[in-house]
Amino acid sequence: MNPLFKSIAKALFFVALFALLGVLATKAIRSQSQKVNIPKDESNNTMRWEHSDNGERFRMEIRGKAEFTDDYTDIRSVSQNGYVRIEEDRNGQSRRYEIRPDANGQLQRYYSVNGENRPLDDAGRAWAGKIILDAVRQSGIDADKRVQSILRKAGVQGVLNEIASISGDYAQRHYFEALIKYGNLNQTDLQTVLRSAAQHISSDYEQAELLIGVADQMIGKDSAAGAFFEATATIKSDYERKRVLTTILKKGTPTREVLVQVAKSAAAISSDYEKATVLKEVSGIYLDDPTLRTIYFQTVDAIRSDYEHRGVLSALLKKTKLSEDVLAGMLESAMRISSDYEKASFLLEASNAYTGDTRLRNLFLKAVETIGSDYERGRVLSALLKNKQIGE
Secondary structure, three states: OOHHHHHHHHHHHHHHHHHHHHHHHHHHHHOEEEEEEOOOOOOOOEEEEEEEEOOEEEEEEEEOOEEEOOOOOOEEEEOOOOEEEEEEEEOOEEEEEEEEEOOOOOEEEEEEEOOEEEOOOHHHHHHHHHHHHHHHHHHOOOHHHHHHHHHHHHHHHHHHHHHHOOOOHHHHHHHHHHHHHHOOOOHHHHHHHHHHHHHHOOOHHHHHHHHHHHHHHHOOOHHHHHHHHHHHHOOOOHHHHHHHHHHHHOOOOOOHHHHHHHHHHHHOOOOHHHHHHHHHHHHHHHOOOHHHHHHHHHHHHOOOOHHHHHHHHHHHHOOOOOOHHHHHHHHHHHOOOOOHHHHHHHHHHHHHHHOOOHHHHHHHHHHHHOOOOHHHHHHHHHHHHHOOOOOO
């Protein structure tokens, strides 16, 4: 075969292969979905939970306010003019179960199969009980109440076992939050819960929301900090990770261990913008301690963008009473900026801060010498001469 034809045929083969993989991936993604709509005011609104998987559909709708039985397999009461409706389409068969109060408040129950009304027999009750429990579990409805009930009966491990049966990140997060809120956890339990959350919750947003909510619990609990930051490390979104790190730094006075972990976690942020944002917000906490200051500047030096690198150093200049050690660290960090323009721009901003100390002035001039561009180096030196910060 002609080599050109071979190349074309090979290219077409890979195009077809990638297209097929794309279709398969799309089908896999679409094969299972879950929707939850829970209103803030359940007394006047409608809550809907829907789950679909490979053509099978499950749906629960609650109008008004409903109270479940203790085992969450049936409905105990429904507010006036409200209802609870459960539907399932599976294996070509549709079922529907509806509970409404009559004029006297007595619950009326309606059950149908394929659109045909039927008495609610034992099989129907078993089906309805399973669907109701699953809907409550997977939607996060009554999470606080259920978690407290499970804690009384089976303790922390009982709640973790219940969470393991929940597939959605939204509901899992609410169960974890309730467990942390009501579980009276010691440091060992908190570690276990946070590690379980890291394992189960895949959504960056839900993981971040959980960790932000638990940040208060981390004050003074260094032994649980490792598990907290293990969970933070599972967050792939730079924005969500930044939210977690900036939040925990605002909760009380962070310990040295927490501060070290924050810096390490910030260093792993891919986005230079998000990393720089964290560093700008936390700089005041790190600069007075020699060890933390070293970790801080190591994280600054991990910024690949010269623009963002210079932005962090420029933000530091606005801090009052910078020590000589901090000023020296800033110059050493500035020397690592590749862009002559960004390096020169920072040195021009910083020049007034280096006039009173011979050691710092010499270090400043050493930084100027690292500028490769004659034009940019000349910009800085000309400004120094103009301000009489160096002799001619």
